[in-house]
Amino acid sequence: MEKKQENAKKGNLLIVDDDINFLKLLEVQLKKHFNIVCARSGPEALEIIQKGFVPGVILSDLNMPIMNGIEFLKETMKYVPHAIRIILSAYANPQEIISAINQSRAYMYLMKPVDQLQLIQIIKNAFETHSLIVRNNQLLETLKKIGITEAKEVEVITKSPQQQIAQKVATEFVSALQKILSFSEKYYFTNHTSYVVAISKALAEALKFSDRTIEEIVIAASLINITTLAMPKRFHLYDPYDLEQADRKFYYKLFTETIGCLETVSTIKGSVTILSQIWENRAGSGGPKQIEGINFLPEAQVISIANLYHNKVYRIQPFHAPKLEEDGLVVQTKEETFERHNEAIKFFYRRANWYENDIINTFQDMVKKRAIPELIFPKTNLVLRNFDLRTYKSLEAEDVLFEDKIEEKSEPAAEEPQTLEREIRVEKLKPGMIVAQNVVTKTGVLIVRQDNKLDEVLVDNIKYLAEAGLIPNVISVYVIPPPKASG
Numbered sequence: 001m002e003k004k005q006e007n008a009k010k011g012n013l014l015i016v017d018d019d020i021n022f023l024k025l026l027e028v029q030l031k032k033h034f035n036i037v038c039a040r041s042g043p044e045a046l047e048i049i050q051k052g053f054v055p056g057v058i059l060s061d062l063n064m065p066i067m068n069g070i071e072f073l074k075e076t077m078k079y080v081p082h083a084i085r086i087i088l089s090a091y092a093n094p095q096e097i098i099s100a101i102n103q104s105r106a107y108m109y110l111m112k113p114v115d116q117l118q119l120i121q122i123i124k125n126a127f128e129t130h131s132l133i134v135r136n137n138q139l140l141e142t143l144k145k146i147g148i149t150e151a152k153e154v155e156v157i158t159k160s161p162q163q164q165i166a167q168k169v170a171t172e173f174v175s176a177l178q179k180i181l182s183f184s185e186k187y188y189f190t191n192h193t194s195y196v197v198a199i200s201k202a203l204a205e206a207l208k209f210s211d212r213t214i215e216e217i218v219i220a221a222s223l224i225n226i227t228t229l230a231m232p233k234r235f236h237l238y239d240p241y242d243l244e245q246a247d248r249k250f251y252y253k254l255f256t257e258t259i260g261c262l263e264t265v266s267t268i269k270g271s272v273t274i275l276s277q278i279w280e281n282r283a284g285s286g287g288p289k290q291i292e293g294i295n296f297l298p299e300a301q302v303i304s305i306a307n308l309y310h311n312k313v314y315r316i317q318p319f320h321a322p323k324l325e326e327d328g329l330v331v332q333t334k335e336e337t338f339e340r341h342n343e344a345i346k347f348f349y350r351r352a353n354w355y356e357n358d359i360i361n362t363f364q365d366m367v368k369k370r371a372i373p374e375l376i377f378p379k380t381n382l383v384l385r386n387f388d389l390r391t392y393k394s395l396e397a398e399d400v401l402f403e404d405k406i407e408e409k410s411e412p413a414a415e416e417p418q419t420l421e422r423e424i425r426v427e428k429l430k431p432g433m434i435v436a437q438n439v440v441t442k443t444g445v446l447i448v449r450q451d452n453k454l455d456e457v458l459v460d461n462i463k464y465l466a467e468a469g470l471i472p473n474v475i476s477v478y479v480i481p482p483p484k485a486s487g
Contacts, residue, residue, distance in 0.1 A: 011127040014055035042067030056130040062089035073104035084126040189382035199306035219271035252288035281354035312344035328386040426466040
């Protein structure tokens with residue numbers, strides 16, 4: 001009876017190695033401390049788990065025939081997702097080590113030969129980590145039974161009223177700031193911040209991040225434009241890794257200074273930490289700190305992918321900038337959008353080592369399934385207008401909208417007046433205005449055709465769609481209507 005109780009206190013350890021002599025040596029060294037089951041291959045070990053053995057810790061060799069250690073450990077996630085995984089190998093290639101840890105979600109990578117006492121202590125620490133995970137899950141189950149089903153409900157219990165108020169104020173402020181920052185997005189065919197927020201949130205939800213983590217991701221993504229405000233204009237059309245070394249260094253200097261300012265706001269510090277890593281990557285070739293491997297936060301990876309995707313598909317290309325400045329108009333055809341989308345996907349395939357496999361694979365799956373509207377590229381041409389230039393032209397037209405009362409001239413004009421347009425905020429639309437450009441949703445659905453006059457129903461519908469983020473917040477209308485506008 002005492003022996004059974006003693007065994008119950010020991011953790012279940014599964015050891016997998018194709019070297020039978022090494023396997024026997026480990027069993028002799030560790031059997032006094034743990035309940036050990038050994039297997040000589042990945043398939044054999046999986047069969048042991050399927051028959052009912054539930055390991056708290058799995059110690060696996062990396063290079064094995066039939067199924068290597070990475071493949072085996074990834075497969076165990078289906079059956080014992082909370083088990084702690086340790087890789088033991090004689091190979092010391094740094095890139096292989098990083099790749100193995102990342103792909104298998106390993107707790108640690110140990111080199112053969114390993115000191116016996118050190119190995120015992122490492123495995124004990126692994127079991128302690130496993131126990132914490134198990135207790136945490138038990139606590140969550142208990143909370144569910146008493147009606148608390150989400151992490152954010154627990155947070156309300158643990159936060160003081162002052163903390164709750166501060167968090168609410170911070171969230172509302174960031175939301176307002178996001179809208180203000182969107183006004184400065186002069187080089188995107190579609191709203192950059194809104195897209196990055198939507199894609200980041202959807203990707204985080206697909207990866208089953210906690211509600212609190214998703215909230216921090218949304219705040220970080222909402223602030224993405226603030227890091228570019230102090231940047232020279234030439235930086236707005238490039239990602240930092242596209243810049244020459246001197247410019248890249250200057251870019252990261254300005255980026256770091258902005259992050260430093262944001263870090264003073266304690267209520268969003270977690271989100272700012274995430275934001276500070278959006279230009280890093282797991283290969284260590286990013287910046288500004290050249291973080292690599294597991295130190296690159298998954299939350300930052302999510303925003304990085306969303307940001308890069310939108311930049312590559314919907315930001316104007318550098319050679320378009322002079323045309324935008326001079327002509328006030330740049331058009332991207334639907335064919336060009338599709339081509340840029342394909343190039344963006346190829347980019348992520350080539351840079352797969354920048355991200356965790358689960359994260360990049362989930363994003364690619366979302367793209368294939370067109371899981372959210374922001375990942376469905378439009379079926380119409382995209383148009384970007386130079387707001388400054390168009391404002392100037394509107395002022396030349398004396399800033400008078402056609403529905404306003406215009407004094408009749410005593411003598412008819414010798415020539416038909418030139419048709420002029422002006423962009424106005426959606427909330428300022430009124431019945432009787434005539435739209436100068438097709439009003440189309442982000443998914444390509446036509447709402448109002450060019451030259452049609454707005455009535456109350458259309459105005460209400462446009463305002464509703466804009467509030468929902470499905471159409472732009474700015475609509476082009478005629479200052480002086482064309483002679484044959486539709487009713």
